[in-house]
Amino acid sequence: MTDSAAPKQEPRLTSLSHGGGCGCKIAPGVLSDILKHTAAMPMPPELMVGIETSDDAAVYRLNDEQALIATTDFFMPIVDDAFDFGRIAATNAISDVYAMGGRPILALALVGMPINVLSTATIGRILEGGAAVCRDAGIVVAGGHTIDSVEAIYGLVALGIAHPDRIRRNADAQPGDVLVLGKPLGVGVMSAALKKGALDDAGYARMIASTTKLNVAGPDLAALDGVHAMTDVTGFGLAGHGLEIARGSGCDVLIDWASVPLHAGVRALATQSFVTGASGRNWAGYGERVLLPQDFAAEDRALLTDPQTSGGLLVSCAPSSLDAVLAAFRRHGFDAAAVVGRVGDRSERPVLRVS
Template sequence: MQQQRPMNPLAPMRLTSFSHGGGCGCKIAPGVLSEILRSSGAGLIPPALMVGIETADDAAVYRLNDEQALVATTDFFMPIVDDPYEFGRIAATNAISDVYAMGGRPILALALVAMPVNQLPVEVIGDIVRGGQDVCRAAGIPIAGGHTIDSVEPIYGLVALGLVHPDRVRRNADARPGDVLVLGKPLGVGVLSAALKKEKLPESGYRQLIANTTKLNTPGPKLAALEGVHAITDVTGFGLAGHGLELARGAGLRVVIEWPRVPLLEGVAAMAADGFVTGASGRNWAGYGASVSLSAGLPDVTQALMTDPQTAGGLLVSCAPEAVDAVLGVFREEGFESAAVIGRCEAGPAGLVVEG
């Protein structure tokens, strides 16, 4: 059970005011990232490296032996909320998610802590670290080390390591034509964070934001063990459209999203229509919009919500039609009541289509 956090007398301090962006909205735009990786060239690729950077997957996977492969990932960002404890929880949840998305079970984490130590009180930094520790405790892993630096902006995250059987690694590139797509969490975190930044988010919206971003993607290993589950990824900073497009490109097929079936956090459609959209949403569309087709008649907010950056977003599962009930059953068992079928994979040129 999560420990009760003591009241912080410094809570009125706006942690988000120290940073130019927050959460997974801090990610470098997909087009710019693609150019950086292209110009960096290919490095050493040992035979035991099962998953590297070639398909923009969630984590690296290195085969140790016939029974074990090491999953390694890292994620860190600037504050998405003002409460330091909740910021730590959100950042840790987001970082560990990539291990689950590969089908792995986390085994330990290393903390990455960069703070403006002359501007933030030690108590605030301690709250951030404690939030991360509590999430790691919930995941059943220790924070076994890390690194700290003095920084202009507050940054927190983890290196997360996990183990998976080599046969149960679920890459984002292994979807098949005819597969059904299931999304584990509702969309809208970026919209809520944009409203929070402008001090227009109601208490109910804040509670949704915290609940969604601190919910560990624990179904990952169970999903990977199911026959018929071919690919898993998690939806984070590039939005549903961006991560769906990565899945399409990796597998060389067309991903079709059925917009009316996509779960949304309560109130975010109206909030997006009122202009509560992050800058990252526009950068996402600029980076990959040419490969996304929006069908006529869709609501005006569809593009903004499809590109909405999700911090600690849900798992996106590509599975055979006969595995759908089992996939939804795993999500339900783990407490993901909003999990829903949202689309399908088809043979055709790599791309993403959003239908009404």
């Protein structure tokens, strides 16, 4: 075979992305401006959850016993391994069903690939990774849609089901509630280090283990009477999704930063400036509503706003239900789940306060 006929070496998947994982999200302030007129559209009475509180999924009441949960999520590569990318993207998309308290029932694939740059084998591995996670969740990929795209994009439409009384919105937290986070923070920092060749094998293994762990505790948590609100912490970081709970519920949210679980090594990486651009965009979008201590370190602020891809569930529950909430997390293997704060008083202009 002559040199001219030799196959081209494929580029790294992350080199095809201007931003990876949930760090691709449009900045919260820009997104709010885009959606400000859409939110005024009339909604049918069967729509239990729409876009009004920036919740994780739409919910449509089918009857007195069933509500349909519908969501979609897709993004560009956060890692170079095609199979891992597919797994991460699928886990992240299905998480929104769990965050509403639902059980996934079906998925559709959303695929945009640069077909003249990536081989069909690589694209196939991405889809295989997504299908493997769907099998773990007990569902199938029943169809989807593909396009030829400049950047590699993969994700799912995920559908789920729940009893209408067990839907858990992000807007129903109560004053005095305790906040529990299911996974440590720092995925965005690890992804930034990975892209620059500064994440070691152990760090990569932790990143993959976290981002491919399905939030299967969601339905059990929603079944607890004392659980008032749930969401998952993704592209807007702990601060952003905590603020969504605050705004939707009309209450201040208080975060005890010393109690927030972090992935091993991420604070040191953040200190070395391995942070995503999305972290800064997040702060620019909502920082005026976040009250920090005067001596709060720059690396801690980067972690507070760090975009999480396939992040943990954030649960707002009555103090009397805390033991049951932690037990549900532990039962499903979320050993790092921890109390990270509480819900404060009612407020006309809720803020997130960090101590």
